[in-house]
Amino acid sequence: MRELKIRGFLALSVALTLLIVPAQVASQTPATIRMVYWPGPESDAMRKVVDWYNANRSAADGVKVEMVLFSREGFFDKEATVLAARSPEVDMVFTASYILGRHAPHMDSLEKVVAASGEGSLQVFLPSARDSLSFQGRPYAVPMDVSNHFLYYRSDYLNRLLTDSAWQRRYSEVAQRELGKALSPKKPEDWSPDDFVAAALFFTKTINPDSPTAFGTVLQAKNLIYNVMIWDNFLYGLGGSWFRSGFQPALNTPQAQKALDVYVTIMQKKATPAGSTSYEYGEANEAFRTGKVAFMVQWSAAFHELDDKTKSPMVAGNVKLAPVPGKKTHVHALGVGISAYSNTKPAVQKWVRFLATTQAMRMYADAGGIPPVRAALANPALAKQRPEFPLIAEHVEKYGYVETTIAETVPILEILAKHLSAAWALQVAPKIALDQANGEITQLLKEKGYLK
């Protein structure tokens, strides 16, 4: 009997040991979460945050973060395929404002994941960036990098225009002769779209032989969705938008016509290089850094290289930023959210709450990212190296708008790119281009059930 008791006790001990020890080991092994990112400055910055988290917080939170890099070419198509396959291999989705509508059905809303306010909440981020990663009123991703536009201008030339009376007289003559408008020079910060066009003509050598630059501006007019985002600033700055109420397209309005006229006039008057119809971000930067262009509307990311004496010796030191004429800037954000098919959601949620802190975002900004967090961007130490950061915070906050985040955002951009680029290249009359774009967008939204 005694022997039986001993055997029973031993068996019980072994059983308990087998049950408890693996559970304890498991509780000490952090859950690994896999976060998709695209390679580039964004992933370099995120890597620093991930490394810090894994070294300092992993044990306490029981979470280890792994980054999975897909190549940038066709990145969102690849990611969409992984999501469409409902793969649990990916725990965190890398998304962008213009693609969020397609990803959101495969993601968890962050509404109940993050705190309601303060650190660990989305209140840490600037409102328009927050909106840019919300879908149907609910947040789906933590905004990691924000993109917006500025008017980049040559301060040496524009300052002279404000002080040299001969230049000022000539400016008014050019505006009257070429545009039939009585305009006088203003500070770039106060420009309207009309001032933008007039200044572009004044700084074009074929129109004003005294111009120090060959072209007033450089437009990015390739058939590309990102170029539409730049043009949108003029549309919104002139009081227009993509939609009237209830997703009724509003591309055939006087505001849209006027916004398109800004580009068309500049193209017709040859105030932008002839090759602009094939230009995008890189070509516009090249044109500006050669010193042959007086100003341009460009993405915020360009300042860092255009004001760098080694990369842009002909213009660095004379590059200043102002709001896009009309004082509206398109805002989109890249961010990370939770895959609906993740098997490690509690762990992912801890990581998300960490990302939604000023501490994490400061780290991200220090590592080269552009997080839409005022406290991170306006950090004086960082602003010494990246003087555009406080301006990004200010402009995104004051002038930022988000066109939409519905699933049809990219198709709408694609329709606009196709028709607007034809008008920009002077191949199609502006009104026809806008009517056709409006018609195609209406048809698309009807097919998708947004319109009756």
Place this chain on the structure above:
Amino acid sequence: MVQERRLGYAFLAPLTLLLLGLAVFPGLYAYYLSALDASLETFRSPRFIGLANYVRVLTDREFYGAIGFSVRYTLIVVTLELVLGLALAIALNRELRGKRVLISLLLLPLMVSPALLGIMFRLTLNEFIGTVSYYLRAAGFPGNLLAPPYVPYTLMTVDVVQWTPFTFLILYAGLRSIPDEPVEAAIVDGAGGWQILRFVVLPLLRPLLLTAAFLRGIDAFKTFDTIQILTAGGPGSLTTTASIYVYKTAFLTGHLGRANAAVVILLLLLSIPMSRAIRHILRSTP
């Protein structure tokens, strides 16, 4: 006998499976998808919509524009590549010092991937940093080769630069294999250079010319990479090829079903000239 046949099937099996997996299945799947309202978001639960995708594609003006551009592009580049390839083959079909080096240099564009070539031309044609633009400007050319109205011809030139070496290679090999006797007989009969080319060389090269035209025709019609890099099908849809149309329909507007319907229509449209071309080539091959 039966065992031999089984062995034959066994040897054929891997390739057959590969063909089924990589060609037949995707082909049939394209037909299936073309009848669905499929997108990347609804990939798992698409709606059956019958022929709606076909109707939509067939009533899309841009689809016809893309086919029209692809046909024009193909006809022009294939003609130029055959003429230039033949001219180069004839020019080099003789004893020349440094011929091997010259041929190696001529073949270099073939080694470059089309996307990379697109990027190279994007740089060389840039009006601020491009060498070609610099010399054109110096010569008094006012426009930009990537802007209308020149852009379609620029794209064709890029194709010709890349693929003329291909036709050259085929035709040069053909010229080398022509026996001396017919040419010598023509000379004895008093034929001149042009007559020899017209009545002796070209008829003998005909199967190879047709093969080169056929291969290049298929490839040129499918052109995607260089044009996508240089113009993305624009401005507007001026340089949109059939491939770019399908790509944009599938991945930018997100209509996988509609894109597959376009592919099926293209396949049907091309099957007639393709089958005729193949029959013609087979008939003219000794």
